[in-house]
Amino acid sequence: xxxxxxxxxxxxxxxxxxxxxxxxxxxxxxxxxxxxxxxxxxxxxxxxxxxxxxxxxxxxxxxxxxxxxxxxxxxxxxxxxxxxxxxxxxxxxxxxxxxxxxxxxxxxxxxxxxxxxxxxxxxxxxxxxxxxxxxxxxxxxxxxxxxxxxxxxxxxxxxxxxxxxxxxxxxxxxxxxxxxxxxxxxxxxxxxxxxxxxxxxxxxxxxxxxxxxxxxxxxxxxxxxxxxxxxxxxxxxxxxxxxxxxxxxxxxxxxxxxxxxxxxxxxxxxxxxxxxxxxxxxxxxxxxxxxxxxxxxxxxxxxxxxxxxxxxxxxxxxxxxxxxxxxxxxxxxxxxxxxxxxxxxxxxxxxxxxxxxxxxxxxxxxxxxxxxxxxxxxxxxxxxxx
Numbered sequence: 001x002x003x004x005x006x007x008x009x010x011x012x013x014x015x016x017x018x019x020x021x022x023x024x025x026x027x028x029x030x031x032x033x034x035x036x037x038x039x040x041x042x043x044x045x046x047x048x049x050x051x052x053x054x055x056x057x058x059x060x061x062x063x064x065x066x067x068x069x070x071x072x073x074x075x076x077x078x079x080x081x082x083x084x085x086x087x088x089x090x091x092x093x094x095x096x097x098x099x100x101x102x103x104x105x106x107x108x109x110x111x112x113x114x115x116x117x118x119x120x121x122x123x124x125x126x127x128x129x130x131x132x133x134x135x136x137x138x139x140x141x142x143x144x145x146x147x148x149x150x151x152x153x154x155x156x157x158x159x160x161x162x163x164x165x166x167x168x169x170x171x172x173x174x175x176x177x178x179x180x181x182x183x184x185x186x187x188x189x190x191x192x193x194x195x196x197x198x199x200x201x202x203x204x205x206x207x208x209x210x211x212x213x214x215x216x217x218x219x220x221x222x223x224x225x226x227x228x229x230x231x232x233x234x235x236x237x238x239x240x241x242x243x244x245x246x247x248x249x250x251x252x253x254x255x256x257x258x259x260x261x262x263x264x265x266x267x268x269x270x271x272x273x274x275x276x277x278x279x280x281x282x283x284x285x286x287x288x289x290x291x292x293x294x295x296x297x298x299x300x301x302x303x304x305x306x307x308x309x310x311x312x313x314x315x316x317x318x319x320x321x322x323x324x325x326x327x328x329x330x331x332x333x334x335x336x337x338x339x340x341x342x343x344x345x346x347x348x349x350x351x352x353x354x355x356x357x358x359x360x361x362x363x364x365x366x367x368x369x370x371x372x373x374x375x376x377x378x379x380x381x382x383x384x385x386x
Contacts, residue, residue, distance in 0.1 A: 006257045012173060014241075027130075035093075037096060044177075047092060068277075069151065093136050100150070105165075119159070122147075128165040138247040184279075195265060204298070268381065304322060307324060347386075
């Protein structure tokens with residue numbers, strides 16, 4: 001196990017009816033800008049609950065944050081905050097709204113061009129406005145971590161950033177807020193959380209059995225609960241609660257403390273989203289099986305462990321067990337209704353060179369836990385994903 005520091009300051013308010021806790025979680029003197037995506041928060045009544053809980057606090061709402069939140073939209077919010085003097089932000093939505101809020105919180109006090117926040121991956125963030133979140137779509141874990149991803153569509157760029165300054169002060173997690181989600185979004189959430197866990201677990205042995213068992217427990221839980229979420233005729237509170245908490249734990253820093261991490265699947269997936277507007281989770285489902293096959297030698301020991309502990313694969317040669325573990329992963333995604341081939345999204349071999357060129361332009365030339373996934377390896381992964 002590597003040396004590590006673990007600090008997560010986000011207060012989690014979990015359970016039914018916890019939106020009302022905003023009355024005590026948001027500072028009484030705050031001037032609040034609520035940030036939302038489309039009209040769903042208004043239609044479902046969540047936004048009305050939020051406004052009621054804010055009571056007499058001055059507040060306004062900024063709507064229109066897109067899935068894969070855009071830089072230009074975020075900068076509109078930055079300008080409104082600067083001109084109207086808001087001093088506390090409240091994200092109401094899923095990972096896209098929370099990611100955008102993190103960037104906005106950092107960009108408001110930033111001296112210089114906020115685009116450089118993304119060019120430097122957040123390393124130049126010196127401060128940020130305080131903010132909280134009301135989670136309505138469990139998937140990304142953004143509600144309890146210090147990272148985000150912003151898209152600049154005019155450049156075809158989707159870039160990550162992180163900073164200790166952009167942890168949410170709090171996050172309200174009420175599983176009943178997921179009851180109106182379409183099945184596709186539930187499936188995306190399961191796959192997103194699954195791949196987040198894999199990126200921190202499926203690398204090489206580092207003598208970290210606590211982190212391994214935590215990660216394996218999350219993966220097994222997602223495999224169990226995922227199909228039930230899709231098959232249920234009516235929302236089941238306990239299953240929605242399980243997904244919500246599993247997605248948060250998958251990326252709040254706990255399972256990644258002191259262990260090697262990969263993230264190559266995410267970096268390649270980001271480029272597919274930026275170029276072809278495929279849902280983030282679906283790009284992960286496209287790339288991961290191909291990546292695991294390509295890296296089956298480097299990941300051999302952990303693939304065998306993964307196959308045994310997560311999928312119960314104990315018979316066959318080592319190569320057969322590894323192949324079965326990868327195939328089980330692909331089959332799970334497809335059973336969740338998420339296709340795992342580029343051709344399933346109307347894409348052919350012509351996309352490969354464009355994605356590789358984007359990886360090169362964004363400096364993604366040494367990926368993976370060994371930093372040895374170069375552009376040639378990324379190309380092979382994409383070709384295997386066709």
